[in-house]
Amino acid sequence: MTSLTLKGVWKIYEGNVLAVKDLNLSIQEGEFFALLGPSGCGKSSTLRMIAGLEKITRGEIWFDHTLVNDLEPRERNVAMVFETYALYPYLSVYENIAFPLRIRVWSKEKVDQKVRWAADFLGITELLPMRVRGLSGGQMQSVGIGRAIVREPSILLMDEPISHLEARQRARMREELVDLQKRLGTTSVYITHDQVEAMTMASRIAVMNLGELQQVGTPKEVYARPRTEFVGGFIGEPPMNFADCEIQQEDGRFFAVSPSFRIPLSAELGDKLMARKGIAKTRLGIRPESITVSAQPTDYSVRGLVYVLEPQGERTILTTRLENGEYFLVEVPPDFEAETDSVIHLQFREPIHLFDTASGINLFYE
Amino acid sequence: MASITVQNVSKQYKGGEVQALKDVSFAVQDAEFFCILGPAGAGKTTLIKLIAGIEAVDAGKIMIGDRDVTDRLPMERDVAVAFETYALYPQRTVRQNLAFPLQAPVRRSEWTNEAIETRITEIANLLGIGELLDRYPRQLSGGQRQRVALGRALVRKPKAYLLDEPIAHLDAKLRHRMRGELKRIQLEQGITTIYTTPDQLEALSLADRMVVLNHGKIEQVGTPDEIYKHPANIFVARFVGDPPMNILDASLDGGGISLVGLGRLPATRTSKEILVGLHNSPQVKIGVRPRDLELLDVGAANALCQTEVKHVQVLGETSILTLTVGALELRSRTATFQAPERGATVGLTIDPERFHYFDANTQRNLELFPG
Numbered sequence: 001m002t003s004l005t006l007k008g009v010w011k012i013y014e015g016n017v018l019a020v021k022d023l024n025l026s027i028q029e030g031e032f033f034a035l036l037g038p039s040g041c042g043k044s045s046t047l048r049m050i051a052g053l054e055k056i057t058r059g060e061i062w063f064d065h066t067l068v069n070d071l072e073p074r075e076r077n078v079a080m081v082f083e084t085y086a087l088y089p090y091l092s093v094y095e096n097i098a099f100p101l102r103i104r105v106w107s108k109e110k111v112d113q114k115v116r117w118a119a120d121f122l123g124i125t126e127l128l129p130m131r132v133r134g135l136s137g138g139q140m141q142s143v144g145i146g147r148a149i150v151r152e153p154s155i156l157l158m159d160e161p162i163s164h165l166e167a168r169q170r171a172r173m174r175e176e177l178v179d180l181q182k183r184l185g186t187t188s189v190y191i192t193h194d195q196v197e198a199m200t201m202a203s204r205i206a207v208m209n210l211g212e213l214q215q216v217g218t219p220k221e222v223y224a225r226p227r228t229e230f231v232g233g234f235i236g237e238p239p240m241n242f243a244d245c246e247i248q249q250e251d252g253r254f255f256a257v258s259p260s261f262r263i264p265l266s267a268e269l270g271d272k273l274m275a276r277k278g279i280a281k282t283r284l285g286i287r288p289e290s291i292t293v294s295a296q297p298t299d300y301s302v303r304g305l306v307y308v309l310e311p312q313g314e315r316t317i318l319t320t321r322l323e324n325g326e327y328f329l330v331e332v333p334p335d336f337e338a339e340t341d342s343v344i345h346l347q348f349r350e351p352i353h354l355f356d357t358a359s360g361i362n363l364f365y366e
Numbered sequence: 367m368a369s370i371t372v373q374n375v376s377k378q379y380k381g382g383e384v385q386a387l388k389d390v391s392f393a394v395q396d397a398e399f400f401c402i403l404g405p406a407g408a409g410k411t412t413l414i415k416l417i418a419g420i421e422a423v424d425a426g427k428i429m430i431g432d433r434d435v436t437d438r439l440p441m442e443r444d445v446a447v448a449f450e451t452y453a454l455y456p457q458r459t460v461r462q463n464l465a466f467p468l469q470a471p472v473r474r475s476e477w478t479n480e481a482i483e484t485r486i487t488e489i490a491n492l493l494g495i496g497e498l499l500d501r502y503p504r505q506l507s508g509g510q511r512q513r514v515a516l517g518r519a520l521v522r523k524p525k526a527y528l529l530d531e532p533i534a535h536l537d538a539k540l541r542h543r544m545r546g547e548l549k550r551i552q553l554e555q556g557i558t559t560i561y562t563t564p565d566q567l568e569a570l571s572l573a574d575r576m577v578v579l580n581h582g583k584i585e586q587v588g589t590p591d592e593i594y595k596h597p598a599n600i601f602v603a604r605f606v607g608d609p610p611m612n613i614l615d616a617s618l619d620g621g622g623i624s625l626v627g628l629g630r631l632p633a634t635r636t637s638k639e640i641l642v643g644l645h646n647s648p649q650v651k652i653g654v655r656p657r658d659l660e661l662l663d664v665g666a667a668n669a670l671c672q673t674e675v676k677h678v679q680v681l682g683e684t685s686i687l688t689l690t691v692g693a694l695e696l697r698s699r700t701a702t703f704q705a706p707e708r709g710a711t712v713g714l715t716i717d718p719e720r721f722h723y724f725d726a727n728t729q730r731n732l733e734l735f736p737g
Contacts, residue, residue, distance in 0.1 A: 038537070166406060167565065171609065175677055175688060193537075200679035200686070219680045220702070236682045239539055289683045308546040310571035313594045313607050314657055314699065317571070319546050327546075340553060 001029035002063050002154040002187050004050065009059035011045045011211075019045040021211045023059070027189065027204075032181050034190045034202035038234070042211040043191045047157055050189065052076050063154060074103075079153035083160045085144040089133040093124065096132055097146040118150040122180070137165060138173065149184060156181070156188040163194060174201055195235050199223070207231050224351070229360040232285045232353055238317050240285045241328045244357065247279050256284050256352070260322035261302040263348045272364045282363065285353035288331040292347045293318065295338075301345035304328065306338045320344060368431035368525040368558055370394040370417060375426030377412055377582075386412040387582045390426075394526075394575075397556040399549070403569040404579035405605070410562035411449075413579070414530045417560065418447045430525055441472070448519035450531035452511045454503040460514050461486060461499040467522045489517045492547055494540075509536045513544070520551060526558040534563075545571055566606045570594065578602050596722075600729040603653045603722060609686055609697040611722070612659070616652045618644065623718055625652065627694045629670045631718045636733065640723050643736040650732065653722035656686070656699040661706065662713030669713030678708045689714065 004027040011020040020042040027033045035043040048054035050061060052073035061068050068076050079100075087096050097118055101111045119125045122142050127135070132143060141161060148156060162173045178201050181188050192198055198205045199219040207214040207222060207230070215227035226232035232240045245258040254270040256263050265273070273279060294301065304320035307327060311334065318330045318338070330346065338344060354363045370393070377387040387409045394400040402410045415421040417428055419440035428436050435443050446467065454463050464486045468477045477485075490496045493513045503511055516532045533544045549572055552559050563569050569576050570590040578585040578593065578601075585605075586598035597603035597611075604610040615626040618641040623631045633641075641648065662669050673696070677688035685705040687698040691714070706712050723732040 168610070174679070178677065195538075196681065199681060223680070223682050233539075237538060238542055287682075308549050310545070310549070311590055312567050312570050313590075314655075 001185060003027060003029045004155060004187060004189070005060075005062040006046075006050075007060040007062070009046070009049065009061060010057045011042070011049060011054065012057045018211050020049070023213055025206055025213070025216065027187060029064075029187050030185050032178065032188050032190065032201060032203050034192060034198035034205045035208060036192055036195060036198040036205050036234075037208035037214075038193055040210070041208040043193075043208050044159065046208075047080075047159055047189065047191050050155070051078050051080060051157055076155075077151065077153050078155045078157055079148035079151060081141075081144050081148045081156070081158045081161045083162075083164055085140045087132045087140060087143055087147070089131070091132065092128065093119075093130050093132060093135075093143050093146075094128040096143055097128075097150050100147060100151050114150050115146075118146045121149070121183070122146050138169060141165075141173070145180070149186070153186065156184075156186045158188065158190045160192055161190075162197070163192065170197075177201065196237070199235065207234060209234075225362070225365065226285070226353060227362050227365045229283060229285060229355040229362075232355070232362075236287060238288050238329045238331070240287050240353075241291075241326075242283055242285050242355075243322075243326055243328075244281065245284045246281055247273060247354075256282070256354075258284075259324040260304075260326055261346075261348070263300050263302065263352075265352065266350050269350065269352065269354070269364075276363065279354075279363065281357050283355040283357050283360070285355060286348055287351070288317065288329040290349045290351060291328065291330040292349065293320075293330055293332060293336075294345050294347070297345045298347060301347050304344055304346055306340055306342050306344055309336075309338060309340070318344075320346060369396045369429075370400075370526055370558060370560065371427075371429040372413070372417065373427040373429070375413075375416060375428065376424050377409075377416060377421070378424055385582055387416075390579075390582070390584055392577050392584065392587050394558060394560060397558055399552050399559050399561065399572055399574045401569040401573035401576040402560065402562040402579055403564070403566060403576055403606070404562075405564055407581070408564075408579040409582040410564075410579060411530050412582075414447065414449075414528045414560065414562060417443075418445055418528050419443050420447075441470075444525045445528050446519040446522050446524045446526075447528045448516045448530065448532045450512075450534050452503070452515040454511060454514055454518070456503050459500050459502055460490075460495065460506075463503070463514055464489065464499075464517050464521050467518060473522075485521055489521050492551065493517050493520075493544070509540060512536060516544075523555065523557060526560065527552075529559065529561045531562055531564070533568075548572065567608065570606070578605060580605075596731065596734060597653075598731050598734055600651060600653070600724050603724070603731075607655060609656050609699065611653045611655055612696045613724070614652045614654065614694075615726075616650050617648045618650060619648060623652070623721070625670075627692050628714075631670065631716070634718045634721075636723070637718065637721070640732050640736070643732065647726070649726045651724040651726050651729065653724060654696075654716055654720060656697040658716060658720040659689070659696060659698040659700075660715050660717070661687075661698065661700060661704070662715060664711050664713055666713040668715060670715040671713075672711055673714040675706050675708055675710045675712065678705055680705075 006023050006025040009023040012018050037043050049056050098111055098115045119128055124142050162170050205222055206216045209230045215231050222235050243258055245256045248255045248257050254265040254273050304322045307321045308319040310317040316332045316334055316336050318332050320328050373391050375390045378385050404410050416423050465482050468482045495513050512535045533541050573590050575589050577587045586602045617624050618637050622633050623637050671691050673689040673691045676690050679686040685702045689696045
């Protein structure tokens with residue numbers, strides 16, 4: 001079991017292309033940790049620096065109490081699982097799994113013992129004599145994992161290992177990988193652009209964007225208390241709604257005001273705004289499930305038009321068009337019905353998130 | 367604008383080795399948004415090609431409006447097609463690609479240069495590719511190319527749009543937005559649309575009516591609501607809805623419903639009606655949607671059984687639980703604030719009014735196909 005620490009890590013590619021900016025992460029031993037972000041966010045560069053496949057421009061990477069900056073990939077004892085299995089199609093499953101051990105001066109018996117342990121661990125013993133060519137996608141991924149764990153690495157790195165699988169198979173593999181990691185106990189870093197994967201698999205998530213760390217937290221934390229507007233919009237499906245608004249005070253009460261709405265804020269948010277005087281303009285974020293709708297207006301309800309209604313079985317997603325042309329998504333019960341272009345009234349319920357309009361940082365993130 | 371009728375259509379490939387479609391029939395009404403839902407290899411793309419006339423049927427008939435077009439050339443059918451594999455002209459700009467369908471000799475009289483320019487701008491803005499008009503396909507990302515391909519189909523106002531997984535390569539956020547825009551465009555223009563997808567959420571979201579296709583055969587045709595609430599068989603029940611419906615072995619008798627591995631619940635009017643229709647054996651399969659499992663305190667008196675929480679997947683407000691009862695594994699969809707911890711033991715019950723009944727052998731829905 002190995003802990004992993006990144007201290008002020010930078011990666012700048014030739015031509016002054018900034019890939020990773022001053023990244024600090026502390027991943028505990030045995031943890032299933034996800035690096036989440038869109039393409040170009042720096043997650044792959046980070047993974048490659050941990051593996052030693054990419055030089056660090058500045059900063060330090062520690063495995064437990066060892067600084068690994070200058071260690072070769074093979075000296076770090078990390079294993080990688082890729083989206084493309086990178087297997088040898090004409091070799092048997094056995095030979096593919098044994099491959100990483102062949103560079104070691106081990107006895108045949110010891111190699112055999114390790115290969116059989118890995119195959120047994122993954123439940124693919126019966127595949128050992130078969131050629132890789134002809135296996136299903138799921139089976140190939142198991143072989144790829146077998147090859148990664150056979151060396152008993154100190155850290156397991158997974159680079160979008162299931163993103164190409166079909167939806168149902170992906171859902172199953174998510175659970176299988178979590179189980180596997182739990183049984184194995186190896187510190188694991190999992191890279192993905194899919195927020196559902198990160199949310200459902202990882203004990204903690206680092207959300208990255210444009211080379212910068214946005215937030216580190218448990219799935220519940222990043223969902224409930226996004227540190228930045230980016231995190232608010234990236235985590236959760238359908239995505240959070242945003243609108244520019246002004247903060248106004250009237251009779252000791254705070255309101256968020258835009259051309260489309262004027263909504264009262266709770267005393268709790270009001271107290272926080274009091275404590276930070278001088279906030280005039282802000283960016284409001286509200287999740288689709290924090291909005292309710294009614295046919296008749298209510299106090300402070302927001303007028304909108306029904307733009308699109310999307311029933312999805314378990315729930316229905318309603319896209320509304322507010323007065324000044326903003327689109328707001330609302331999660332409504334599955335039996336909800338409304339005519340297209342009819343008038344509807346929205347009630348905003350807290351949690352309401354307020355972000356700095358310039359920096360995008362949550363005004364009240366602690 | 368036109369209805370589209372597919373009548374007893376079959377199609378084989380490789381000299382009969384691969385049966386892509388088997389005796390497929392359905393009717394799409396004028397101005398309808400019709401989805402073809404099915405897993406990979408179901409025959410979705412084949413159907414689009416046959417309706418478009420890009421490939422010929424082996425047997426059966428295809429009608430557009432009241433005209434039999436089975437033996438007609440693609441251009442005589444007046445449909446616009448977008449494929450998942452973009453098929454853009456690499457040596458033409460986005461603008462030229464979009465203009466192409468409007469510049470065909472047969473349409474010269476309909477479309478002036480100004481009208482073409484206006485229409486291209488309109489469609490490009492709707493799809494968020496307005497700034498890309500002067501680029502070449504090679505300078506675009508996969509998602510951008512796919513939107514150009516979609517735009518090239520939508521730019522014209524044909525009798526019907528045939529869209530084959532047109533937004534599969536967009537990222538989740540953009541896909542959601544495009545889905546909304548597509549539904550709007552279709553609604554406003556009222557052009558009959560056939561849309562294929564392997565994604566059940568997409569089909570439920572978009573379709574007025576849909577067909578579920580599997581291995582070249584129709585499993586069910588209906589509105590999204592009908593298909594979700596009354597799936598014709600276990601395949602449809604598990605393919606539509608997320609996570610998939612739980613399927614349990616059970617047997618019925620006059621007094622109750624015995625769920626294998628879980629316990630016994632009192633009979634309902636439906637279960638008694640179903641029992642009457644069962645001739646030989648009281649064995650059935652019972653389906654329960656994950657959101658219909660009720661979690662109770664451990665040891666609660668009204669619990670059907672106790673269950674262990676094997677996985678908790680937090681999606682936000684909603685969490686997906688994997689529950690085990692002995693060797694049985696069940697999925698539950700529950701509010702995150704009520705979700706128990708991984709490893710916890712909790713009570714479980716199900717309202718038998720929520721059950722879906724399937725024939726243990728044919729797997730067909732016993733309420734839709736009694737006896």
